[in-house]
Amino acid sequence: MAEEARQEIKADQKINLEGLLCPIPVVRVSQAVKNLAVGGILEATATDPGVLADIPAWARSTGNEVIAMNRDGKIITFFVKRLK
């Protein structure tokens, strides 16, 4: 994801999941997304590479959308949009 594109996404909430291991990143994302209004966007940073597959899988099964995901060294940044 280009830095410009990433900066264009305006998150309604940001959470830090760095250092947390499976399944806690999914748990925290789920909690945070539930607190957003429909259409709201969550930005999260994590270090567990498991989130690269776990978050899209969780989003797919719950009907939400990962709109962007970026890895910069150990830090993974992703944006989840609440769809319902």
Next chain:
Amino acid sequence: METITVEEQNKTALAREMMEKLVDRRVLTALEVCVRCGTCAESCHYYQSDPKTEHTPYYRAEQVRRVYRQFMDPVGQAFPGWFGAKPTTDEALSRLAEIAFSSCTLCHRCTFECPFGVETAEIMRVMRSVATACGYGPEMLVEIANAAIAKEENADLFRDIFLDQVKELEKEVQDKLGSSEARIPVNQKGARLLYVPLAGAHTIVPQAIIFNIARESWTLSMFDTANYAVFLGDITKAKRIAQRIIKEAEALEVQEVIITECGHGYTAMRWDAPKWFGHPLPFKVRNIIEVIDDYIRDGVLPVNPATNGEPVTYHDSCNLGRKGGLLEEPRRVLRAVVGDFREMTPNRLHSYCCGGGSGLVAVPEWKDIRMQAGKLKADQIRQTGAKTVVTSCDNCRFQIGELSQYYDLGVEVTSVSELTAKALV
């Protein structure tokens, strides 16, 4: 007089159907032989941390017995008042679900202390299945189980992400070993071992270091071993999640499937899956700790215990230890790879649950319950004077990490594999 809605009647019918299906001879024995002696109370970490009647195993089991009497016992059906049987309303089912999911970690310690060996955890497991079928399974556990199934359904989509991740981790392994020859093989048909990690790098990198030094013939699974449907008592989904690994192992024609340090994942594949599918699996299932123990016995790992000089203690995961029988293997490895190993008391079969087992760590609203129930474990850790706690389960790992912050223990939590890899590089 209580009014029961049509929806409640449907749920009651479903609960009855599930209970009739799941109460086998083993559970029936647990339901019938309890004499309410109360011996189990002291064996339970919930009761030890907060000694109230509702925190005893016999109280919890009694709530389910009332439903059983109502549904399945002719005497209970004829004279419900004798047994305190009540119509199974939404409120009653919801309360039973909460008891089954949040006030019992299915640790089985009470079974070992009971003079009759009553398996309260099995009663609770049935109650979890009934509650899940009726729509009372904790939402977060349902979401995590469904995400695992989504990964399998969209395997092609996730394959590239996974392979990119493995390449990154392989570089890390090469850097640590100082060798560009080190590999994290994937999809290696005919490899001796299929190693099944969790989602995190901490269950891939250290093990890859160990396998590379041992010159093992291995391949990394595309899937992770977590199976949260087990916690829900949802056997249909649990089978689906386990089936991903079984199919992969069969396609790759491996001799053994090696499960990472994950309590429920190990129990699910080694002990539950053959029962779910009604036949033995066509390969051997072992835990990574057993493999490391073999390597150390055979002298293929040049470990240096001085690398891990700080005092270390070991917390027995209930699934690996009491339920899985892996009691001496982790201790033999730890004695080889650390300089100062200290036993926690009590330990092995009598070890107390950390308070986070059976899915509790994944449900945020139960944090207070977890911290309270984990007080006993926190006290035991403090008494060892250890700076590092080793455990072979990621749920225990997260719980003990939180206990450390909550009770100011100042300990780090790690795994047998990580300390072994540290003693190698």
